[in-house]
Amino acid sequence: MEALPADRRAMIVAWAFAKLDVFAFTVGNAAIAATVLLALTLGLLIKGAPPGVPVGPHLASLAQIFPGYTVSVGGAFLGALYASALGGALGFVLASIWNFAHWLVLAVIRVRANLATYSID
Amino acid sequence: MERAATMSDAAARSGATDREVLRDTLRFNTLVFGVILGALASITLCALALIASGQAQHGGLAVVLIGVFLPGFSADWQGALIGLVWGFVIGAALGGIIYRLNSVHVLRQIDELVIQRQEGDDFPRAVLRLHGSSLGAAIGAAGAIGLVATTNLLVARGTAHESIRARLLAEILPGYSVSPWGSVIGALELFAILFVLCYAFASIYNGLAGRRQRR
Numbered sequence: 526m527e528a529l530p531a532d533r534r535a536m537i538v539a540w541a542f543a544k545l546d547v548f549a550f551t552v553g554n555a556a557i558a559a560t561v562l563l564a565l566t567l568g569l570l571i572k573g574a575p576p577g578v579p580v581g582p583h584l585a586s587l588a589q590i591f592p593g594y595t596v597s598v599g600g601a602f603l604g605a606l607y608a609s610a611l612g613g614a615l616g617f618v619l620a621s622i623w624n625f626a627h628w629l630v631l632a633v634i635r636v637r638a639n640l641a642t643y644s645i646d
Numbered sequence: 647m648e649r650a651a652t653m654s655d656a657a658a659r660s661g662a663t664d665r666e667v668l669r670d671t672l673r674f675n676t677l678v679f680g681v682i683l684g685a686l687a688s689i690t691l692c693a694l695a696l697i698a699s700g701q702a703q704h705g706g707l708a709v710v711l712i713g714v715f716l717p718g719f720s721a722d723w724q725g726a727l728i729g730l731v732w733g734f735v736i737g738a739a740l741g742g743i744i745y746r747l748n749s750v751h752v753l754r755q756i757d758e759l760v761i762q763r764q765e766g767d768d769f770p771r772a773v774l775r776l777h778g779s780s781l782g783a784a785i786g787a788a789g790a791i792g793l794v795a796t797t798n799l800l801v802a803r804g805t806a807h808e809s810i811r812a813r814l815l816a817e818i819l820p821g822y823s824v825s826p827w828g829s830v831i832g833a834l835e836l837f838a839i840l841f842v843l844c845y846a847f848a849s850i851y852n853g854l855a856g857r858r859q860r861r
Contacts, residue, residue, distance in 0.1 A: 541671030549854035
């Protein structure tokens with residue numbers, strides 16, 4: 526197999542240790558989580574239920590964790606807000622831990638390399 | 647940083663191939679991503695079981711639903727501990743699979759996956775870009791395989807007809823049923839949904855990250 530040029534190798538290593546943009550990751554997760562719950566709620570509302578039967582009783586039990594959430598148009602938007610907060614928090618945690626793990630490994634490598642430069646002689 | 651220099655220099659000296667350099671970096675990141683996702687899933691399942699075990703029984707439905715697929719997981723202390731183990735095993739496996747699948751074409755896409763390398767006297771700092779199609783295919787495949795596996799586990803256990811809660815998925819995935827054929831239809835739909843969501847997520851992330859780096 527052909528050896529890579531040095532800059533390409535450096536690029537692979539840079540990619541391996543690249544940081545996630547925490548802000549962008551948080552916003553992306555928040556947007557997707559909000560969209561999913563909004564779509565689920567509105568989808569159930571459009572689908573509807575026979576007269577006398579509640580719409581989406583299982584999804585409505587999300588009110589246990591999202592106070593005030595109901596399977597209604599208003600509830601869909603309130604739920605989307607809650608979901609975006611939860612999704613955003615999860616994204617923030619994931620991106621932060623990812624960056625921290627890489628920072629930690631690089632810090633250990635740096636300390637080891639520094640120690641290796643000291644000679645007893 | 648020294649590691650970068652060491653890796654690159656060592657690779658250059660030994661005539662390491664692209665695949666060898668990539669293999670080492672992938673192995674490290676797979677481990678990191680697996681452990682992160684495992685820990686998160688583990689804590690989430692444990693917390694969910696403990697919250698549901700309280701007097702208010704918040705999230706009880708979610709615990710019952712998840713318990714259908716994870717034997718032993720229930721809303722009590724014992725169930726929480728079992729959830730801790732299940733969460734780590736499944737999260738880590740899922741993390742590893744997703745990362746590996748996501749990185750299948752990384753060598754070809756490497757120039758698109760890194761934003762703004764700041765060359766200085768230290769390690770070249772870079773911000774990761776996400777490849778929407780690869781991420782979508784990876785997470786979509788993991789979700790689809792998971793759905794087929796768990797549904798057919800219920801069928802094999804002979805409890806398919808009792809799985810009323812599993813059938814709820816048909817509300818979101820039309821055509822899905824707790825049967826081998828239903829699981830395939832559901833898996834295809836789930837793959838499509840997850841692919842679109844991941845693609846959208848990657849687009850938002852890349853757009854924002856790119857804009858912030860240009861500033």
